[in-house]
Amino acid sequence: MTDALTLSPVIAWVGALSLLLNFGLSLWGLLASGARQNKTRLDEHEARLSRHDTRLGGVEQTLRTLPSTGDLHKIELSLSRMEGELGIMGQRLQPVAAIAERMQELLLQQSKR
Numbered sequence: 001m002t003d004a005l006t007l008s009p010v011i012a013w014v015g016a017l018s019l020l021l022n023f024g025l026s027l028w029g030l031l032a033s034g035a036r037q038n039k040t041r042l043d044e045h046e047a048r049l050s051r052h053d054t055r056l057g058g059v060e061q062t063l064r065t066l067p068s069t070g071d072l073h074k075i076e077l078s079l080s081r082m083e084g085e086l087g088i089m090g091q092r093l094q095p096v097a098a099i100a101e102r103m104q105e106l107l108l109q110q111s112k113r
Contacts, residue, residue: 067075
């Protein structure tokens with residue numbers, strides 16, 4: 001009977017430690033579940049940021065290849081010069097058009113004879 005008396009405090013301590021361990025594990029499970037959810041959300045946000053980074057890189061590349069305002073101004077100046085040159089060319093071609101018209105009238109008159 002002395003053996004039963006000496007084991008009863010050990011059994012009480014084992015029970016108390018088991019209870020504390022169970023409580024600690026339950027508490028850790030509750031606290032860690034929020035951390036797991038946060039990790040999942042952070043992973044989703046990281047993937048989303050990665051996709052945005054890829055898209056932003058594409059937009060930046062497109063913007064680098066677009067003409068600048070200086071380039072557009074040069075194009076406008078070139079078009080203005082071309083309009084002037086075409087106007088001059090039109091004036092110079094009017095006599096040629098008149099000659100062609102007179103030649104056509106002459107050919108029509110000759111074909112009627």
